[in-house]
Amino acid sequence: MTDLAASSGNVFADLGIDQPEVHLAKASIAARIARLIHERELTQAQAAELLRIDQPKISALVRGRLSGFTLDRLLRFLTELDCDVEITVRPAKRKGHGHIAVAS
Numbered sequence: 001m002t003d004l005a006a007s008s009g010n011v012f013a014d015l016g017i018d019q020p021e022v023h024l025a026k027a028s029i030a031a032r033i034a035r036l037i038h039e040r041e042l043t044q045a046q047a048a049e050l051l052r053i054d055q056p057k058i059s060a061l062v063r064g065r066l067s068g069f070t071l072d073r074l075l076r077f078l079t080e081l082d083c084d085v086e087i088t089v090r091p092a093k094r095k096g097h098g099h100i101a102v103a104s
Helices: 020-039 044-051 055-062 071-080
Strands: none
Touching (some): 044 055
């Protein structure tokens, strides 16, 4: 029988990956970008032209292969897709432990 553990809510943290909140934020933003591309019925070639990257990078992005993408670059893609991006900074709920979250 396999032991089960409760999730922390962040698969990257559960897997012990460095900077799990950054990885989760990137994944959330990439999912939003992929959804916008799908909703607009853009081909990968059209999305690549709009975002000024090549088609293989769009393919990687929509498949969740994000190692070549910074948060900054993903945020720029959102603005290119006519989204407003708002960043809010406030004191952490727990002292000594801030976090990053993406909300739609």
